[in-house]
Amino acid sequence: xxxxxxxxxxxxxxxxxxxxxxxxxxxxxxxxxxxxxxxxxxxxxxxxxxxxxxxxxxxxxxxxxxxxxxxxxxxxxxxxxxxxxxxxxxxxxxxxxxxxxxxxxxxxxxxxxxxxxxxxxxxxxxxxxxxxxxxxxxxxxxxxxxxxxxxxxxxxxxxxxxxxxxxxxxxxxxxxxxxxxxxxxxxxxxxxxxxxxxxxxxxxxxxxxxxxxxxxxxxxxxxxxxxxxxxxxxxxxxxxxxxxxxxxxxxxxxxxxxxxxxxxxxxxxxxxxxxxxxxxxxxxxxxxxxxxxxxxxxxxxxxxxxxxxxxxxxxxxxxxxxxxxxxxxxxxxxxxxxxxxxxxxxxxxxxxxxxxxxxxxxxxxxxxxxxxxxxxxxxxxxxxxxxxxxxxxxxxxxxxxxxxxxxxxxxxxxxxxxxxxxxxxxxxxxxxxxxxxxxxxxxxxxxxxxxxxxxxxxxxxxxxxxxxxxxxxxxxxxxxxxxxxxxxxxxxxxxxxxxxxxxxxxxxxxxxxxxxxxxxxxxxxxxxxxxxxxxxxxxxxxxxxxxxxxxxxxxxxxxxxxxxxxxxxxxxxxxxxxxxxxxxxxxxxxxxxxxxxxxxxxxxxxxxxxxxxxxxxxxxxxxxxxxxxxxxxxxxxxxxxxxxxxxxxxx
Numbered sequence: 013x014x015x016x017x018x019x020x021x022x023x024x025x026x027x028x029x030x031x032x033x034x035x036x037x038x039x040x041x042x043x044x045x046x047x048x049x050x051x052x053x054x055x056x057x058x059x060x061x062x063x064x065x066x067x068x069x070x071x072x073x074x075x076x077x078x079x080x081x082x083x084x085x086x087x088x089x090x091x092x093x094x095x096x097x098x099x100x101x102x103x104x105x106x107x108x109x110x111x112x113x114x115x116x117x118x119x120x121x122x123x124x125x126x127x128x129x130x131x132x133x134x135x136x137x138x139x140x141x142x143x144x145x146x147x148x149x150x151x152x153x154x155x156x157x158x159x160x161x162x163x164x165x166x167x168x169x170x171x172x173x174x175x176x177x178x179x180x181x182x183x184x185x186x187x188x189x190x191x192x193x194x195x196x197x198x199x200x201x202x203x204x205x206x207x208x209x210x211x212x213x214x215x216x217x218x219x220x221x222x223x224x225x226x227x228x229x230x231x232x233x234x235x236x237x238x239x240x241x242x243x244x245x246x247x248x249x250x251x252x253x254x255x256x257x258x259x260x261x262x263x264x265x266x267x268x269x270x271x272x273x274x275x276x277x278x279x280x281x282x283x284x285x286x287x288x289x290x291x292x293x294x295x296x297x298x299x300x301x302x303x304x305x306x307x308x309x310x311x312x313x314x315x316x317x318x319x320x321x322x323x324x325x326x327x328x329x330x331x332x333x334x335x336x337x338x339x340x341x342x343x344x345x346x347x348x349x350x351x352x353x354x355x356x357x358x359x360x361x362x363x364x365x366x367x368x369x370x371x372x373x374x375x376x377x378x379x380x381x382x383x384x385x386x387x388x389x390x391x392x393x394x395x396x397x398x399x400x401x402x403x404x405x406x407x408x409x410x411x412x413x414x415x416x417x418x419x420x421x422x423x424x425x426x427x428x429x430x431x432x433x434x435x436x437x438x439x440x441x442x443x444x445x446x447x448x449x450x451x452x453x454x455x456x457x458x459x460x461x462x463x464x465x466x467x468x469x470x471x472x473x474x475x476x477x478x479x480x481x482x483x484x485x486x487x488x489x490x491x492x493x494x495x496x497x498x499x500x501x502x503x504x505x506x507x508x509x510x511x512x513x514x515x516x517x518x519x520x521x522x523x524x525x526x527x528x529x530x531x532x533x534x535x536x537x538x539x540x541x542x543x544x545x546x547x548x549x550x551x552x553x554x555x556x557x558x559x560x561x562x563x564x565x566x567x568x569x570x571x572x573x574x575x576x577x578x579x580x581x582x583x584x585x586x587x588x589x590x591x592x593x594x595x596x597x598x599x600x601x602x603x604x605x606x607x608x609x610x611x612x613x614x615x616x617x618x619x620x621x622x623x624x625x626x627x628x629x630x631x632x633x634x635x636x637x638x639x640x641x642x643x644x645x646x647x648x649x650x651x652x653x654x655x656x657x658x659x660x661x662x663x
Contacts, residue, residue: 028082033075040645043120047084061102119297128272136251188341198227209279218243240266280315287324322531322562351549379507390512392476394457400441401448495529504538513547589654
């Protein structure tokens with residue numbers, strides 16, 4: 013019997029006259045579906061994933077079409093005003109992913125969608141559609157795909173022990189000393205692309221994007237690669253996004269938000285340096301790209317490859333739980349770390365007053381005979397922290413309303429406030445009345461000065477967050493860099509010297525981040541190069557570096573967190589806001605949980621609490637917390653000041 017026998021019955025697969033929308037309203041309690049009528053002129057274009065304009069409470073608003081239905085849940089639904097895009101920005105897969113991320117991180121659909129879809133650019137859209145039309149008129153032959161052998165059989169991965177993996181492959185790897193990470197990433201992408209599948213590569217910053225793209229274009233046509241990062245500008249970014257959405261590009265390289273890229277037939281997501289804080293979205297709902305990659309693998313059964321200089325505790329939890337497979341580096345025979353601890357410094361007559369011990373100077377001189385030498389220092393600037401010479405009290409701004417810490421930008425500069433910028437040339441200590449200042453911590457600039465005096469005539473390169481040097485040639489030079497700002501040496505560093513190793517990072521991931529920074533710097537050493545660590549060899553962090561075994565360190569960190577019932581073994585919601593509202597949320601949660609806090613937030617009238625829940629209760633907990641936040645959203649502006657971050661990295 014055909015549909016013609018029952019004209020009132022919807023034809024299977026047809027688009028109904030009702031569009032179920034998610035409207036951009038900016039408040040959590042209205043983050044739900046609304047039904048609108050689809051006028052005949054938009055019947056074919058207002059499809060799921062399309063962006064439309066609608067009237068809500070008399071104002072025009074953007075909305076995404078979630079579904080098309082034959083019946084509305086309301087009487088007399090209002091009509092859609094127009095369809096905005098010629099190409100629906102969201103695929104069905106991305107629609108589902110955005111909602112899942114919003115639910116997991118207790119946020120709204122639109123807060124996630126804004127990150128997943130670049131700002132629309134009409135000229136970019138027109139140019140992409142012209143190319144789509146040209147391709148349809150003269151279709152290019154489909155490329156022949158010749159599967160590449162897996163990593164276990166390729167020389168690129170000869171420094172690793174690659175075990176058998178399940179399907180989909182979920183792999184965590186930690187880099188080997190002197191390894192070519194860009195080549196490793198490129199090989200994984202080429203391997204999956206050779207199977208005819210799409211690939212997403214997520215890296216920390218634009219410089220990493222450029223390096224990865226340069227590697228990929230050796231094997232994959234430029235036209236098949238799209239770049240998604242904020243650095244390329246809004247027009248090009250939207251054009252690249254639409255190239256992916258229309259299937260013109262199947263390999264995406266980008267920063268954090270590229271994890272949402274609408275790649276057709278996604279075969280793998282490759283992420284590098286997952287422990288880097290840049291993967292945490294800065295705006296609500298503060299999603300984490302590493303977790304979004306895992307969620308997308310669950311959703312689509314695509315492979316996930318997560319690499320890093322040092323194993324993160326989160327990915328080690330993936331391995332311990334059986335969700336991922338660990339690929340471990342082989343420690344080369346030449347690898348050796350010299351630790352300069354208190355005992356060796358005690359035998360060094362100059363070490364008591366010197367920041368750089370004699371053994372470190374010797375290591376630097378040896379390395380300079382053959383090429384560049386890297387000094388890693390913990391802090392940027394010249395002298396970032398000052399104190400009273402007489403009583404050792406921290407030096408604060410003379411303005412009582414500021415009280416910021418004082419710093420110096422050069423050896424001849426006047427002390428100034430790091431908060432308000434005021435000069436403090438006539439500073440006096442409020443504790444003892446003293447007027448002399450001493451350096452508490454020394455930054456990269458002061459270290460560069462010291463090295464310049466010790467090695468006259470030698471080229472000194474200073475690289476830190478606001479003045480990053482991307483690369484250095486293979487010639488003798490001294491490079492002073494802060495973590496994350498290390499230049500890439502053309503043929504590797506002949507020596508790497510880590511200073512300020514006893515610096516403490518006051519957060520749950522402090523030790524993990526310190527190990528990550530050490531491994532990131534020392535992996536840049538050339539084969540046969542020297543590594544010098546100014547720290548005790550007995551610490552777990554130093555032992556991990558000596559063994560080149562960050563997995564071992566992550567396992568021990570994981571044991572400590574498990575015994576304390578802290579992430580990633582549990583899930584945590586950080587709730588910040590007015591004290592009464594924060595306490596009320598903690599009291600009203602019924603899921604099994606414990607509360608840490610509240611504690612005052614510095615320089616604020618707010619407090620912060622941590623709600624800790626077992627992973628078995630996590631889904632129910634986030635649903636309950638989301639419901640409470642929607643209730644709070646209906647109240648006055650004071651209660652709307654509440655902020656929720658799930659699983660914060662800086663706990």
